[in-house]
Amino acid sequence: MARTSSRRRAAKLMAKPSGSTMVKGSPDDRISSLPNDILVNILNRLDVRAATRTSVLSRRWSQLPAMVPQLTISARDLLPSETKTSISKVEIVRRATAAVAKDPANAALSNAELVRRTSAAVAKALADAAAVAKALADAAAVAKAVANTAVAKVIKSILACRDPGGWPIRLSMTFYLRDGVPISVGHTVGNAMATLKVEKAEFTVLTEKEGRKCSIDDVVNYGTRFVSFFNECHNAFAGLTRLYLENLRFRESNFVSNILVTCKQLNYLGFFNCDTEDWITLQVEHAQLIELSIVDCRFDMVKLTWVPKLTWLVFLFWITSRDPPLALGYVPLLEVLRLSNAARSLDKMLKLSTFLHETSIRDLTLGFQCEKIWVQPECLTRRQAYVFQQLRILNLVKIPEGYDLTWTMFFLEAAPSLEELYMTYGSIHVKWK
Template sequence: MARTSRRRRAAKLMAKPSVKAESSLDELSSLDELKGNPDDRISSLPNDILVNILDRLDVCAAARTSVLSRRWSQLPGMVPRLTISARDLLPSETKTSISNAELVRKTTAAVAKDLANATVSKAELVQRTNAAVAKALADAAKAVANRAVAKATKSILARRDPGGWPIRLLSMTFYLRDDAPISVGHAVGSAMVTFKVEKAEFTVLTEKERLECTIDDLMKYGARFVSFFNECTNTFAGLTRLYLENLRFAESDFVCNILVTCKRLKHLGFLNCDTESWITLQIEHAELSELSIVNCRFDMVKVDWVPKLTRMVFEFWMSFKEPPLSFGYVPLLDVLSVSNVGLSWHEMVKLSTFLHETSVRDLRLGFKCEKIWVQPECLTKRLASVFHQLRIVNLVDIPEGYDLTWTMFILEAVPSLEEFYMTVMDHPCEMQMDQEKRRAKLYSEDKGVEWESPASNFRHHRLSKLIIFCFQSDEHMVSHVRRVMKAAVNLGDVYLYDRLTCPKCRHVKPLKRTRFPETSKQRCWVEKQVRGGIESLATIHFLRNTKIRDEHVSRIV
């Protein structure tokens, strides 16, 4: 009886994994007390149910249950999915400030000494000191979290029964610093030899964010990763997912070495990665199904032979060649997202050159509130064959205040289009606002593009939905909705959303005054302007940004 009471008290003292899990524990415990059952009801459940419960908790909460009894101590080692992330293990602010008091003192003293002879104001001295202290604390917290990842990985995998349940998912997220990556790599590699591991994932982070990294930082991180990779080659050979950020490799063929070594990869992501010299990256992989290349410095990316590729993201190229992306054998490519900041010297890209070897059904094009980099094309037999599979097109962050007639070429070129999304919005938080820097970096001041359809009586028979985010009752937007409704004879719904809320732009005034119809009277007037002289059965919905429909949410990410 005493042992049961201790187990119950231990269960109540566990960290709260979730409201649902906590309420279930309390309800079962209360039932035991009412019925006078000397055995707790949870522990009487079979192992597979208990493991299923633990599988729904984070790894820390699941590990804490091992203190309940000898039987419970074995259960965390049976959980089929192990996700351990340094981000989740970062110490709380209170613990960090207490445990690093000495670090704060030393950092403050060092900054004060460096600035003692500098001609800076007291306010600037305080600001710089606070920034240095914050950075030192953040670095210390990441070091602690990294060590916790390595320790938890080794501990949990060491307790698993080699003849027990297979590992369906082994996902590790850690920072590229100290000895933690190699420790995690060896532990995961041993697990791959000992157990059946269906999916193994590495997310490799760096201490600095992308915008903070200098070239020296990129080189340093790249060298660290190469050492890590060479030390744990067998582990990388078994990975099914790999995400890398902020790396520059001295050897131009190292990215190809990753592809050759990681033969089981199904998902691969690069953010701000490149080589010292500009290269043409040729991608050939038998298993890869998802590929993401964002802010990477490659002269050209050729997806030559990836027979299982279904999704690809390609954003922000810096190549002087156009187009910077080409496809070879990608028969299953279904979803493609391409974005760029168009500069004045960039040549406009014809979509037919991107897609002529693909069967893409869902296409996302991003413009980052700058120059339109897509070249409108007139419908030809060849163009029609290129776009014959397209069903959904999403145009993101079109700059405000420019004529939208050019987007009609998509309707004319894509006869099977069913859903057409558009977001017309300027983001001051992401745009280069300094006029001198805009001129120096050759940003285009005229961001629009002119196009006139050669087919004045064009009709589209498949489009059923038109969705516009950040709609305004300006003449160019109202006219564009009219054009689409007139051409799309079977259009069912038109969703016109208010301006989206950008967390980073929250405290910045919009560059232009917004004119979304707020009142029913204003909406009636706008609908009258849209429908005037058009025979359309489409329903027009005016929606606030707080009531975005579930099926539209994924299109604004």
């Protein structure tokens, strides 16, 4: 919100001045008379499109976009606003059936003829809806291709004008995994890392289809594309500080480990709906990783063997034959943990005091999606008191109805420093401070 407000104020400052605000006899307005560092600060609060438009004002302005300390550009932000929403097949059938029933010309028809006309109307409505959906999908694909190309061009243009001996720059890029754009972006960023002072570099790699719409063939295809991108741009990946990946299936079982080995500077790594063809035990060893997010992924086991700087971990909606599917090794700084899963009646229960015995968690979220509680109730012991002595915030989400909430007393007794407790039990929301 603060970022949006600052951009609005900056955009207002950049608006064309009225005659009363112009300095008489001067070709420049009062904003242009400000020193470069102030103007660069203003440009840094604008989005990339607005900032680059200022380069047409004068020769001086044309040099300023290449001086901004932060370059953030997202292909999603360049897409046209969606003006149409999809309608479910059930709603299409309902509307077509209602239209036939309301038509006065059909009032005297026999039941058999009415059924025939209704079926024909429904079939036509579904065919029309399918044609519209395909047209919208094709238009969206074209829009994503155009936005992707724009990202590559803007990054290349701005970085080419940077002074190698100038101020450091922070790069944040979001783009789609399609065509040759990812490799183009990777080469540009890799060259920048070799010639410029790049303080941070972030890649958010999106797929054209969203997770729920992806078939097996889609995620395999996306995985193949990413492997080609990764292999072509090792220099860029070696310097990344943040990487987010989604909807990828890798043919090689050790490829995820290759990402960890190559991307040695990562502070954040996020996986959504990613896996390998063969279920693997993912060993995580990384000296710089601070935040790790694994959501809706299919790994047999994830072992955080040695992650000395990790402070924030999200592990949601796992699918595995192991219980638990996550093992915490050397993570001495881990403070924030988010765990959520839809436990089945046959799944084993997790003993938190054993699972967290090497950590000092301060902020814990446990999500229960259905069927049963997968945390085993425990009696308070000295070991459990040690595990939870640093706990300050506890969030228990979607506790299944029918469970006696007295099991939550374990946390209240084991966590003497607890400051905030949030619970959702069915439709009941409880907040305690």
